[in-house]
Amino acid sequence: MHTQSHDLLHLLEERGFIHQGTDQDGLRAKLAAGPVTAYLGFDATADSLHVGHLQGLMLMRWLKQAGHKPLLLIGGATTRIGDPSFRDTSRPVLDEASIQANILGIKSAFERYLGADVPLVDNADWLDGLGYLDFLSQVGRHFSVNRMLTFDAIRTRLEHSLSFLEFGYTLLQAHDFTELARRHGCTLQIGGADQWANIINGVDLGRRQGLELFGLTMPLLATADGRKMGKSASGAVWLNADRLAPFDFWQFWRNCDDRDVGRFLALFTELPMDEVRRLGALEGAELNEAKIILATEATRLAHGSDAAQSARSGAASLFGQGALNEDIPTLQLAPARHAAGVTLAELAVEAGLAASRSEARRLAAGGGLRLDGQAVADAEQTLPSGAGQWQLSAGRKRHARIVVEG
Template identity: 50%
Template structure:
């Protein structure tokens, strides 16, 4: 049972979103008496967000559900520098054109999950490049630099771990935490923002922003971090055999997105239902108590609810129907990933990788050698086998029992 009094912290706590809170008593009191404006930052380093980012988007959804106002910060400015958190090497430098394209591509993910309107709890989407790129260097040093000590910054995990491993940390990256801290100051001044949320790896950056706001403006602001989300097998959330689980349809078909959730470990079902869906808690308690093969029904609910949220109800319905048809053997399932070989056909190993069933040609060859691949229900093992469907024919290619795709001419 949650010990928090405010709807906001109680909801975050009951859903499993809280790892650390900077001043829980004061924040809890503030959330009971005021509409809080809270933000999460997302650096647009790719053309789609992935389900690791979904955990942070859900933080903002909870903020809005509890009657407060969420701000999405697009890190068009900070992405030009690159967050060193959890990295052993410098991030690739992105051009203004690439960053603008990425921001345009990922905006829709937020619009599906958050409500954007002119009400006092309507979400805002803001690009921090609007102020960061206008800052003069001397201005930044005088206004911000004098309030931050190198001694303190060297204690942050994002810096210390890189140095401990003797990996280079550029002066460019070292400035990332200064820029992120300044974001909090600007948002506090211009939007009355009192809360920053993020993953547990952002704790140092968040605390830095809180201290900077207090020193520059005398403003009390707060931070909440969510736990690092790993699967029951210990692997990082959001990875699959074929790579990242992207939120955008053009990066990952709805069926593959749905299947990721359908195939989670039994031990993860209840936790993921709390974190990534709006299914009521009493229903989640019932579902996670199910044992044996019946737990699969709970996994279908998880897959449907997350896919509905991220891709829309039609996508969830199509994916479930496709799965049912595929596993029942009554049809190929029209929503399965598909590829046309053209009149020349394609070699089997290349086909597996092109469909995303394997991440590389080497992996494709290993899976073929293991006997894990079937074409039209028959085991195939030759990577060089030419696959050329007849005109109008559709072949089903399978990797293991759970991953399927369609091959046409």
């Protein structure tokens, strides 16, 4: 797929990627004039990205397909500090070995979405050797503390405790932008809406140093039921297969809220917008086919075509093709009750799979009660320990999803 540069901002707006920009008219002209190097940055706080990061990766894919040059910045240095933006508490400080291990895990996700040819840069390359007095002279003198205190990301932390270490984070990110401009010709920074203050500080610092820089932010995503994107009832939805199996990744998208289908198809697949609108407008049972397409396309991008088809086939085999195209009732189980021990017979009754516990026991005795596709010999056994989700089935056509939040 190739996207013409002069259409790129329109395409990104249409698909829901853009929240605000520092100078969109200027950026539009810049994109039309030739290849633009754009960067997306992540601190190395975990050894995998999750679907909350996926919006940025997809935006960078569209940039690359339009002939522009993505650049990915890992905060090997700033991870030691932590971005305070819209956080109530400080983030735990990681040791160097953990940071390096996390960088390797994050790199694998970058390469799956953007290719191994996309440069990955670590800000430790320039921040580790930067003296404090040099930093104050080159960067600090350009910033007004009075103005910084007006930023929402800083002001909300003042109600709690904000260390000088964290307060300086926005200056370091601004310095990153100007260093990337000088070293790599990078003129565009991409980030979430919570990064707006950090981005405009970088653009402003660049202006004071004679650099023309631009910033684009993406809307902060939440699911229709108000849950933060990147989380499910059973934990983070990781992009790396060693953290979350492709089958479970596929199931996350298949089980999304009906109200999210059209939006997610636009953001997390590369289907043409005409097809996105058609699928998003489906209703009732037909909308489930759109969810299957969403799940398969999103899994293909994350794990490859073979893994996507295997996940789809596995779901059809486990639940039956008919169940795959139906919304499966979900029973939320409180962690305290789960820890106390709840039997499959109780769950079968609560999920409407059996009229009574005795009926559930008879189902199990006849081989008709299954947990994740495996026959249950004793309906009085308890649900396995730990957070997660399971499929409880009575016969071949009746299913329920049991979810225990972490």
